Structures are given as C-alpha cells and as structure tokens.
Amino acid sequence: MTTVYASAGGERYHRISSCPALEMGQNIHDYDCDCWGYCTHGRGWQITETTPSRALADGKTPCRVCLPGASALGASEDDHGHRPALGFVDGRALGNICPRCQTTTTHYDEAYQPSRWTRPVRWPCTTALVLDLVPRPNSATRSS
Template identity: 35%
Template structure:
C-alpha cells in the first residue's frame, strides 16, 4: 500500500482517511507510458527494465543503402523514425532531413548509449 503522502489528489482528496490506495500491477512498458519511470540516478542501468523489443520505430538505418552513393561505399546512419523539417514559407516548400543516429529518443529509451560529448 502507498502512504498518505503518495495520494495524487492533493487538498481535494475524495478518498476516505487514511488515504490508502491499492498498488496497480502493470508491465514496465505500461508504467513508462503512464509517466512512471525509474529514477535514472538511483536505479542502475542494468535494472532499468524496458524490453529490448520496444523501440517505437527508433532504429539505425543506412540512408544510402540501395542508392548510387551506397553502391560506391558511402554510408550515412540515421534514425528510421526521426525527421527534422525545414519550411520555406515564401516558396511554400518543406523538406525533411533524417536525424543522425543515435537520435535523442534512442538514448532516452536506452536503445543506444549516449554519445560522448566533445569537450573543448
């Protein structure tokens, strides 16, 4: 059971005192979708349970695969899902650019490690 201070109702609580709420059994994915994430400081990386199969489409792909550039050996690894859009309103043109891998979502989901920062 949760303690009285865990009630999210605040001052307008409609629960009987003491405010005791039953714990809900749910999967880690459902908990994450409901905004219930483990503390990233307190919980070690290997104990942050998020199934490896849940990528939400964030996967590395070679943008140049099956293209003339790719046949010449060029590679450009990007996220399969993330696109950055640039809009030119004066000529009514929108162009999407793939986000380089790893995207921010892949790092947050734990699919890819955080890239090392370039300290100057």
C-alpha cells in the same frame, strides 16, 4: 517482450521474482508493524508480472539490486520504429539513419521564396536516446 516483477505497493520493479530486495520489502510490510502481535494490516501486496514500460508508467523505477545497470528511465521493449538503418539519397549511402525520424530543411531562393524538403535524421536520433535504446553520451566528452 521482457517480463519483470513488481508489487502494487512497491516503488521498484525487479528482473526476478526472488530478488532479495523484493523479498525484504515484502517482509518489512509483513513483519515490521506496530500491531504488537495482532496484525490488522494484512499481508504484503501480491507480486505480479509486468513489462518495464508498464512498470515505469506505474511510477516504478528499476531495482538497484537485480538491475544495477538499468537507467532510471528504463529500457523500452518497443522501439516505436526508432532503429538504425542504412540510408540512401540519390544512390549515395548516408550511413546509419533512423527510419522513423525526419527533419525539414528550408531553403530560400533569391526572391526569398521558400522551398522545403525532408531528410532523414542520423542515428542515434533524440528519441532513441530518450527511450534508452542507445547509451547516452558522457557529459565530460561533449563539447561545450
């Protein structure tokens, strides 16, 4: 499990507790006030350990200083079962599939009677993209 650091009053979470941006945010809260020498607002929020998913749930985004390549959605430490796996159907290898995701295929016969079956979804599944388990494709490389 990945540990990150955040304060209750901040908008970001940080990879290290000594991140310069986190320290600056604490200093701004502590020293940039209009109390004119008699501070009544107290000290900054305590820095606590958390996880990226908990920080995201609390409305925090990755710090752009200590986590420059992190997605705004963040990475989840739990893949919820969405991972690449080698898939087989009737003894044939399908390649990488997501063992968690399935799609339903419907086929209609001559009498318009439906028959349905499920099949695995190829990796990466949509959920893996949403959870940032794999890099998202560049919009310029997608076909229109």
